[in-house]
Amino acid sequence: MAVKMDNVGIVVEDLTAAIEFFQELGLELEGRTLVEGEWAGRVTGLGDQRVEIAMMRTPDGHGRLELSRFIEPSVVADHRDAPVNALGYLRVMFAVDDLDATLDRLHGRGSALVGDVVEFGGVYRLCYVRGPEGILVGLAQELG
Structure with a gap:
């Protein structure tokens, strides 16, 4: 299937x-x-x-x-401020070519970096940002 x-x-x-x-x-x-x-x-x-x-x-x-x-009907619950370890749907992650340029563009739209930009095993640079209404978005840039 x-x-x-x-x-x-x-x-x-x-x-x-x-x-x-x-x-x-x-x-x-x-x-x-x-x-x-x-x-x-x-x-x-x-x-x-x-x-x-x-x-x-x-x-x-x-x-x-x-x-x-x-x-x-009207919205019944608000989970926008839930931390990354909350149960249920939390974030969507996108692969980007240039993490720094993407962060600059999104900052102009009011996004805020959640923690730090980190490097994972020499393979990825990763971070989370909060977009409009607190939407949690992950960004990953493959290194290579």
Whole structure:
């Protein structure tokens, strides 16, 4: 049985700010739309819902990120400030060509470095940043 990951979803309050942040990282906006109605609620188990969705795509076309802003029903929990060792979904990580340049660009969008940029085994430079609304994003630059 073949399995292929389609996307990772993140719920946000400010969809435009999240789109701009991930565009600055290098993702491309594939589309933005309103999803609503009973059929959508049957999939999520939320009943009648209205959700604005933006689908972002990595430049290589192999990864997608679905950003969602719930209009109805309202958001019920907020995990944006959870530390890296919290249970459940926590972060998404992207491979980048130039970690320092990426950090500079994202800093202009209000991101903040969580800890330090570290080197792992002479193979990667790694770090975490908090983007808009505290979204935790990992960045990795392969050394070589």
